[in-house]
Amino acid sequence: MSQxxxxxIAFAAVVVVVLVDRRWxxxxxxxxxxxxxxxxxxxxxxxxxxxxxLGAAALAGVGGWVGGRAGSWLHQxxxxxxxxxxxxxxxxxFGPRSVRIAAAAVAVPAASWVSFxxxxxxxTVVEGRLFPIAVMFAAGAVRLLLARSVSDLGVxxxxxxxxxxxxxxxxxxxxxxxxxxxIAALAPxxxxxxGWLEGRRQGTAVEARG
Amino acid sequence: xxxxxxxxxxxxxxxLSGASGRWPRFRLAxxxxxxxxLAVLCLLTSQSGDTPNPLSGAAPVLSREAAGLMxxxxxxxxxxxxxxxxxxxxxxPGIGVVGGAAVLLLGAGSPLLFAVAVLLAVGGLSLRxxxxxxxxxxxxxxxxxxxxxxxLLAAAIFLPVTPQEGANTPAAGFVGALLVTGLIxxxxxxxxxxxxxGAMSRLEPVEAATWLLLLAPAxxxxxxxxxxxxxxxxxQAFQHTLLACGLLSVLWAGAxxxxxxxxxxxxxETGPGSGSPGWELPGVRRxxxxxxxxxxxxxxxxxxxxxxxxAGGLVLILAHLVAAPVLLQEPRSELAMPRRLLWxxxxxxxxxxxxxxxxxxxxxxxxxSGPAMVVCLVAEGLMVLAGIRALARPETVAHAPSPAALAQxxxxxxxxxxxxxxxxxxxxxxxxAWALGAAAIVLAVVPMVAVHLVFGANA
Numbered sequence: 253m254s255q256x257x258x259x260x261i262a263f264a265a266v267v268v269v270v271l272v273d274r275r276w277x278x279x280x281x282x283x284x285x286x287x288x289x290x291x292x293x294x295x296x297x298x299x300x301x302x303x304x305x306l307g308a309a310a311l312a313g314v315g316g317w318v319g320g321r322a323g324s325w326l327h328q329x330x331x332x333x334x335x336x337x338x339x340x341x342x343x344x345x346f347g348p349r350s351v352r353i354a355a356a357a358v359a360v361p362a363a364s365w366v367s368f369x370x371x372x373x374x375x376t377v378v379e380g381r382l383f384p385i386a387v388m389f390a391a392g393a394v395r396l397l398l399a400r401s402v403s404d405l406g407v408x409x410x411x412x413x414x415x416x417x418x419x420x421x422x423x424x425x426x427x428x429x430x431x432x433x434x435i436a437a438l439a440p441x442x443x444x445x446x447g448w449l450e451g452r453r454q455g456t457a458v459e460a461r462g
Numbered sequence: 463x464x465x466x467x468x469x470x471x472x473x474x475x476x477x478l479s480g481a482s483g484r485w486p487r488f489r490l491a492x493x494x495x496x497x498x499x500l501a502v503l504c505l506l507t508s509q510s511g512d513t514p515n516p517l518s519g520a521a522p523v524l525s526r527e528a529a530g531l532m533x534x535x536x537x538x539x540x541x542x543x544x545x546x547x548x549x550x551x552x553x554x555p556g557i558g559v560v561g562g563a564a565v566l567l568l569g570a571g572s573p574l575l576f577a578v579a580v581l582l583a584v585g586g587l588s589l590r591x592x593x594x595x596x597x598x599x600x601x602x603x604x605x606x607x608x609x610x611x612x613x614l615l616a617a618a619i620f621l622p623v624t625p626q627e628g629a630n631t632p633a634a635g636f637v638g639a640l641l642v643t644g645l646i647x648x649x650x651x652x653x654x655x656x657x658x659x660g661a662m663s664r665l666e667p668v669e670a671a672t673w674l675l676l677l678a679p680a681x682x683x684x685x686x687x688x689x690x691x692x693x694x695x696x697x698q699a700f701q702h703t704l705l706a707c708g709l710l711s712v713l714w715a716g717a718x719x720x721x722x723x724x725x726x727x728x729x730x731e732t733g734p735g736s737g738s739p740g741w742e743l744p745g746v747r748r749x750x751x752x753x754x755x756x757x758x759x760x761x762x763x764x765x766x767x768x769x770x771x772x773a774g775g776l777v778l779i780l781a782h783l784v785a786a787p788v789l790l791q792e793p794r795s796e797l798a799m800p801r802r803l804l805w806x807x808x809x810x811x812x813x814x815x816x817x818x819x820x821x822x823x824x825x826x827x828x829x830x831s832g833p834a835m836v837v838c839l840v841a842e843g844l845m846v847l848a849g850i851r852a853l854a855r856p857e858t859v860a861h862a863p864s865p866a867a868l869a870q871x872x873x874x875x876x877x878x879x880x881x882x883x884x885x886x887x888x889x890x891x892x893x894x895a896w897a898l899g900a901a902a903i904v905l906a907v908v909p910m911v912a913v914h915l916v917f918g919a920n921a
Contacts (some may be wrong), residue, residue, distance in 0.1 A: 332593050338601040370633045372619060389616055396608045402592060405604045409585065412612045419619035420574065431574055435615075438581075 253291050255381060262288045262384030266391045269411045270356045271349060274335060278406040278446040281395075282312035282439040285388055285411045289418040292384050293432075297421035300429060308414065308436040315444035323451025334402040334449040352398055359390035373423040385422065389415035402449065406442040413438035463507045465522040465569035469562040469579075472500055476558025476586075493543055493554050500561065501536035504529045512920055513568065516684060517621050517691035520571030526918030528568035531683055534783045534916050535676045536561065541787040541898070542668045542675075545891055552594075553668040559586030560672050564680040573618040576684070581611040583677050584648060590672075595664040602657035603673075610647025610654070613640045623693055638696030642703045645685055649678045651704075651711040651758055659718070662750050667790035674753055675786055679779045682760050689767050704765035705830070708758045709837045715755030716844025720851060722747040745801075745857040748848060749789040752808060753782055755845050756816065762838065763823045771826020776913050776921055777819035777905075781807055784815075784901045787894070793857040800895035801857065807902035809849030810842065815905040815912075820845070 265288020269281045286309035294302035346354075363386035372382055392411030399405045417436035420428050475496045482489040508529030514520050524532075539557055546553075563583030570576035588604035617640035623633050645651075650658035662670040689697045722744060756778045763771035785804040793801060808816045820842045828835040905912045913921050 332596055336596075338592070338596055339598050366636070370620065370636050371631060385619075389612075393609055393612050396612055397605055399601065399605050399608075401601075402589065402604075405585075405588070405608060408608065408612070409581070412615055413581075416574075416577075416615045416619060419616075423619050435574070435578065438578075 269391045277403045278443045279316035281407040282410040283309040285414040304433045311440035312443040315440035316447040319444035319447030320451035323448035337400040339400045355394040363387035385419045406446045410439035410442045468507045469565040472562030476555040479554035497536045497540040501533045504532040514571040515687040515691045516576035522569040524569040530917040538783040542671045556590035573621040577614040577618045584611040599660035603661045606657045607648045610644040614644035634693040634696035635699045638699030642700045651707040708762035711758035712841035719751035719848035766826040766830040768826035771823045774819045774822025781815040797895045800899040803899035810846035818909040
């Protein structure tokens, strides 16, 4: 696959990562980021690396569901609501999504600069092959820095972890796949944690109604 | 025992404590016995030699220096738990997660393992803080410190940058910038430092101590060897940024500590039963500011890369490990004398341990550059003034609420400590406070002997 095609696929995933919120945000963002970076992983690490990314996308969905079930079954007390905004801002013309889009728009040229100027491993710098990874990482950092809820933090961690995983494959070195899989596993963990927090609240609400 | 197993044990204690909500006696036993046991295991796992450079790519090893820090931090947190009010002890899961991550980051020889350990520590800490006190201040811990951990994760991709291939490329400077951003964000230095003071003002002492006594010192100790593993451009980017941000942080913290004096009159508007927690009293606020300033001085020592400044930083860390368990708690009349003794230890007046620590950092700055020394001198002067002011004014003591106030509707206590408002401190609280006061005297008389005893002969 050509480099512009890889860049476009990653950019589409970045749009999802930046915009998604509400329910299952971490699951959706993890799946989008993993699918968006899977072609890059295949290019750098072969078929097994692509499979690891697709596995991370699938596991994020499964982890979110299992975490939710476990949370509603094992609930001991009401925990924080992952979707509840902890920052109370007055009504404004531009909401949180607009702010995130603006920040991501700034991140795109920054990622482009990094991809053309900072060498990684044995890849030559003029190819700009780091762009999909850098822009995904920047999207994760934007979600972290502008977070308003626990769910936003989870989206940021998942996107940054998947980008680091793909970057580790690009970096090369001796057998990078196990470490890349370990880092990518943070995304399903984040999805499971969000599901668990969500499930705890739902279980408690059901119990209160009953 | 390997470093991974030791970290796993810390996490196991956290998981057991989190799952034992229905068995309060088991949780209490775990709280009182778990941390001393883990401290002993840290000591048994340690190996001689320096703390490994996280950029070197070596196998994980817990050095004697790192093990000493973990032991001292575990003991200090255990004393914090002892001095806090009895209750459900819900703090141990957070301490366990951050402790396990700290073991990993101190022992890591790989940049990726190091970054993941930092991410785990920051994630555990911020989620715990958000769960305890949901709000903008605690969310900021996740935002800022989380972004710092992400910066370290990004740096791992570009490491190692060898001096030969990286000296003439932007990679070296870029990696240095990422590393220093991560360190500044997590240790709460200016301009990314407001979150620590804001969040700690809303947290129980033990929760605040998890960052102040465990995560921040562990990260600073782990970063001591980092500049040596970078090419010249990266090393300069790292050192100069850390030095500038550290010195600005000390200036800011000193000024804030001077400001946060005892202007608020003692009375029912603060303290137990008042609707405002006891750790919002002026003395506690001032201590938190001074502690943040001293952590920034440790960062300055790391930035100078002078062994003498690093040793001074270790003295300062040790001084706060001794003082924080008492000074983070709300002031009470029974603990007034040991508190004054510990304030004396942090005042910066010779021969207080803080004086020796700050002097050594100043010497490191003098060796680094003249302007750095001048700024450091001014900043340390502010810190000393704040310490003297704390000594000169009697601390505002938390008062018991009147029975009439408690009888009013809506006068629900604001904190667990408020629940037992007005009761005298148990004997073991007073004994622990005096023991820490005695430890502060020993640290003042023989500071370097104490540092070698805790951190090993190589420190």
